[in-house]
Amino acid sequence: MAIVETQKPKMRIPSDIKKGSIVEIKVKIEHPMESGLRKDRDTKKPIPKHTLEKMVVYYGGEQISEFELSPGLSENPLIGFKVKAAKSAPLKVSMTCSEGNKFEETVEIKVS
Amino acid sequence: MNIIKESLSRRTFLKAAALLGLISAIIPDMLLMPKKLFAAAESGRKAADPKNLTPEEAMHIPKVDIPLIAEDGSLVPIIVSVNHPMETDHYIKSIYILDDLSAIPSKGLYRFTPANGEAYISTRIKLAESTKVRAIAECNKHGKWEGSADIKVTVGGC
Numbered sequence: 001m002a003i004v005e006t007q008k009p010k011m012r013i014p015s016d017i018k019k020g021s022i023v024e025i026k027v028k029i030e031h032p033m034e035s036g037l038r039k040d041r042d043t044k045k046p047i048p049k050h051t052l053e054k055m056v057v058y059y060g061g062e063q064i065s066e067f068e069l070s071p072g073l074s075e076n077p078l079i080g081f082k083v084k085a086a087k088s089a090p091l092k093v094s095m096t097c098s099e100g101n102k103f104e105e106t107v108e109i110k111v112s
Numbered sequence: 113m114n115i116i117k118e119s120l121s122r123r124t125f126l127k128a129a130a131l132l133g134l135i136s137a138i139i140p141d142m143l144l145m146p147k148k149l150f151a152a153a154e155s156g157r158k159a160a161d162p163k164n165l166t167p168e169e170a171m172h173i174p175k176v177d178i179p180l181i182a183e184d185g186s187l188v189p190i191i192v193s194v195n196h197p198m199e200t201d202h203y204i205k206s207i208y209i210l211d212d213l214s215a216i217p218s219k220g221l222y223r224f225t226p227a228n229g230e231a232y233i234s235t236r237i238k239l240a241e242s243t244k245v246r247a248i249a250e251c252n253k254h255g256k257w258e259g260s261a262d263i264k265v266t267v268g269g270c
Contacts, residue, residue: 022229037215064227072216074187074236074269081222084198084229 008105009093017085019111026080027055027093029103035071052077054096059109060089069095085111156248156256171196172254174207174231174247176261185239186269190219192247192259194231198224204231205250213243240268 009029017023029052036049049071057065065081083091092106159169177191194204203226209219219237231249239245246260 024232024234026234035216059227062227064225066223067233068221068223070216070218070220072211072214072219072238074238078234078236080191080232080234082228082230082232084227086227 005101007103009095009103011091011093011105011107013091013107013109017109017111019085019087022082022084023109024080024082025091025107026078027105028076028078029095030076031097033071033073033075033077049098051098052095053098055079056094057081057083058090058092058094059083060087083109085109087111155246156250156258158258168254169257172249172251172257174249174257174259176245176247176259178245178261178263180262181264181266182239183266184269185241185265185267187236188239188263188265188269189234189236190245191232191234193233194249196231196249196251198226198229198231200226202253203251205252207231207233208248208250209233209235209237209245210248211237211239211243211245214238214240219245238269239263239265241265 007030009027012026014023031052032050033052034047034050036046038047039045040047051071052069055067055069056063064083067079069077088108088110090106091109092104095103097103159165159173165173172194174192174194177193178188182188190209192207192209194207196204198204204224206221206223208221210217211219216238220235222233224231242262242264244260244262246258248256248258250256
């Protein structure tokens with residue numbers, strides 16, 4: 001599966017966020033997460049490694065989480081994590097891939 | 113006198129022989145360590161009695177939420193969470209997810225800060241066969257703690 005190098009991860013946040021509540025953010029990205037250990041079934045050639053390596057989460061400019069991803073995750077990863085909605089601020093997710101691609105997306109968290 | 117001396121030396125000889133036998137019995141076990149012991153190099157404190165957790169254990173041991181049976185090993189949903197307060201000076205630093213039998217045991221290392229509000233991660237992982245999925249949570253004050261869950265995988269997906 002070819003991936004689009006310029007794609008943005010899809011992020012889902014709850015619609016109504018109360019100040020101080022802990023909300024779950026879901027991030028989805030299309031990526032093969034190829035380990036480099038598999039062989040092509042027809043040509044018997046090894047499939048080169050191509051995986052996401054790092055995911056960093058920024059909330060209001062500050063880094064709040066850093067995830068080290070591995071090819072042990074499924075194809076097209078769907079990652080959910082939690083954030084304490086302390087303020088209205090942008091939430092940015094940045095992912096890096098073993099081929100040097102960078103995937104970034106920002107959503108605005110508005111607290112009420 | 114002679115007889116006593118002889119019996120003593122015989123006793124020490126037997127002791128030495130027994131010790132030698134014990135050592136040679138242990139060494140091959142170490143050399144032929146099963147794969148899962150290598151994967152278990154990373155580990156943490158486990159619950160002494162999983163049914164009666166002490167307050168400290170209940171606070172630190174990660175809960176691994178995974179289906180009992182997975183039909184497709186290439187896509188197994190998993191949620192790991194720790195019921196621990198995330199205060200500025202006392203929080204869960206990281207969660208490491210791994211399984212015992214896959215070619216790639218690591219399922220990611222997830223680092224948190226108090227701004228997360230809760231040490232929680234939900235994702236989807238690949239599993240090759242029926243195994244034990246483990247999560248190791250590290251508290252900034254109380255070290256590493258381990259929780260696990262067993263899963264049956266009908267079709268492997270690695």
